[in-house]
Amino acid sequence: MEELLLRYIEGKxxxxxxxxxxxxMQESEDNRKLMRNVQRISFAAEMAQVASEVDEEEELRLLHSKMDGLKMSGGKRRHAAIGRWMQRVAAVMFIPLLGGWLYLYLTREPKMVPQMMEVKTSPGMTAKVTLPDSTVVVLNSSSVLTYSSLFTGETREVKLSGEAFFSVKKDxxxxxxxxxxxxxxxxxxxxxxNIDAYEGSQEVLTTLVEGKVGFSFPNSGIKKEVVLAPGQKLTYDIGQESIKLxxxxxxxxxxxxxxxxYFYNTPLEQALxxxxxxxxxEFILRKESLKKNSFTGVFVNQRLDRILEHFSLASGYRFRYIKDKNIDREKQIIEVY
Known part of the structure; x- marks a missing residue:
């Protein structure tokens, strides 16, 4: 990455x-600090190269020699020659001044203005995001994460619609x-x-892997909180405003x-x-009795049609894609019967 940053600074x-x-650079403040350090190193190297190519004492000696030789020459010629040599001397003296100014400019800490960031995942895709505090978030399909480019104040707040796995930086x-x-x-x-909280869903699901989480929810107009222990799954029924651990x-x-x-004795409805x-x-179950069955199995980067073949062989269920022009939906619908 350092080599790439150098080429980036050089415009190559x-x-x-x-x-x-x-x-x-957008991923974290540490990355932006590293970029500033690489800029300083690159600038210092350039200034050292320029300085090594200019012999200041020799330039001044030549200037005095030229001025002595031009004392008896015509006025216009004398002034023009002196002007040219003064420009060379000014250029030699300007190098350290320019170096000092650029060093102060590059080493100053910029005033960062917080901006709202939004990450969306398309259907069937996942994404990994590193937040400003180095918290890592993995977004599931059709999810939206909104957060500030800088966490200020006493809280680090993000907004999620969809499903995400959080590895929160301890603070x-x-x-x-x-x-x-x-x-x-x-x-x-x-x-x-892990939080599963899609906008159109009737439930919000939270699974705690390690640490401690307090889940807050409305109940009869009152805000309540339930604390999860590692290895627990919380299901919040939106309609009933009830909690199940x-x-x-x-x-x-x-x-x-x-x-x-990964399915382990997972009910069919949950697996689908x-x-x-x-x-x-989107799956549609044509029979209520189908919900009574469950599945066990692991699928790694397999196509959906191959997975459905395994389900059919194991259960005898059939799947078919519904192509109805009268149905206006973003997702492809698959009927299970």
Missing amino acids: TSVEEDATVEKW EKKRFVVHTPHGTSAVVYGTKF AKANVDVETSWKDGRL RSLGKRYGV
Whole structure:
């Protein structure tokens, strides 16, 4: 990266490399500090090279010699020659002045103005984001994360619509708050947890991997909070405004962030929901009895049609894509019967 930054400063990078560097600089304050250090090193090297090519004493000696030789010459010629040599002397003297000014300019700490940042993932895609405090967030399909380019004050606040896995940088002085739809939120200091809070869903799900999370939710107009222990999964029913805590299979709940789909005695409806998020589709169960079955299996970077073949072989269920011009939906619909 240091080599790429040097070429970027020298203007020798391609358009793709420019985009790579600029995205890297946006990821954290540490990256921006490294860029400033590379700029200083590059500038110092250039100034040293310029200084080594200019012999100041020789330039001044030649100037005196020329001036002595021109004392008896014509006025216009004398003034023109002196002017040219004074320009050379001025250039020699300007180098350290320019160096000092640029050093002060490059080493000053810029005043950073917080800006709101937004990261969106397309259906069937995931993305990893590093926040200003070095917290790492992995976004699932069709999710939106909004945050400030600088965390100021006593809290670090982000807004999530969708699903994300958070590895929060520990900071005892600044709480980390994730605001989710329907007036819910999660408050942490340093931990790893998963939140599933899509805008159109009837539930908000939170699974704690390690650390401590306080889940806040509205209940009859009153704000309440439930604290999760590691290995617990919380389900908040939006319509009923009720909470259910249960022991979680952490590997199952968070496998999506590693590109895997891990089912362990997982109810069919929940398994299809995971497939829907991963591949940007929507499943419709034609029979209520289908919800009674469950599946176990691991799929790594496989196409959806191949996964559905495994489901069919294991259960006898059939799947078909619905192509109805009268249905106006963004997602492809798959019927299960």
